[in-house]
Amino acid sequence: MELGLVGLGKMGGNMRERIRRAGHTVVGYDRNPDLADVHSLEELVGKLSGPRVVWVMVPAGAPTQSTIDELAELLEPGDVVVDGGNSRWTDDEKHAEELAAKGIGFVDCGVSGGVWGLENGYALMYGGDAEHVEKARPVFDALKPEGDFGSVHAGRVGAGHFAKMVHNGIEYAMMQAYAEGWELLEKVDSVTDVREVFRSWQEGTVIRSWLLDLAVNALDEDEHLDRLKGYAQDSGEGRWTVEAAIDNAVPLPAITASLFARFASRQDDSPQMKMIAALRNQFGGHAVTAK
Secondary structure, rough: OOEEEEEEOOHHHHHHHHHHHHHOOEEEEEOOOOOOOOOOOHHHHHHHOOEEEEEOOOOOHHHHHHHHHHHHHHHOOOEEEEEEEOHHHHHHHHHHHHHHHOOOOEEEEEEEEEHHHHHHHOOOEEEEEEEHHHHOOOHHHOOOOOOOOOOOEEOOOOOHHHHHHHHHHHHHHHHHHHHHHHHHHHHHHOOHHHHHHHHHHHOOOOOOOHHHHHHHHHHOOOOOOOOEOOOOOOOHHHHHHHHHHHHHHOOOHHHHHHHHHHHHHOOOOOOOHHHHHOOOHHHHOOOOOOO
């Protein structure tokens, strides 16, 4: 099939390549002309045959809103827009309503996989009407990991981004647990090789995971994380998760504490946040602050 892809950064660029490897045609647009296949959204839409599917992969908030506003004027009834960025789920219903007024479908899709997705595939969580989801199905199949899992129609519009938000909240808590354990091991005199302790956990333990593998990768590159400052940003989805928990009276003590730990890292040079920063860089290519 043909796909228009808007946003060719760290995630979008690799997604374009993975979709092309699956045999599909991708016309990509980015504000950076060195990355783009076309020079404007108008040119992108013009190169696609109807009914069109255009995947938006730009930052949440104003950039996504302005892109969808422009596409609403360029696309035709029967076309579909997929928002694959990290938009807040509450924005999805608004976008779906605006596009529906012009006969254009809307699907929200949470995407996980970071810089490793090109080779390993991307976990996809999408929401929207079944008829709109099916128009984008070949792209979902191209992006997902091999096998039976890694892709889900989570529910109505907004469900995909809500599911991805909760995924990221869990990610916060898991990284925080690894970071706290790492700092404690580093602190005591009796443990002389913390990196190899982490490596030993990669097989046979109940806490083995991809995040643990990435922690070992980070320690192989910088054994005591001496080159990093203990400062970690948050993408916003941890905050949204805690806000949703409050709205729904669901206790989330571990996720909430992990979010607040990141806030604390901006006041002190936290050893734990060195590990958090290293992990975010390993799976997502997020910037780190060097000493």
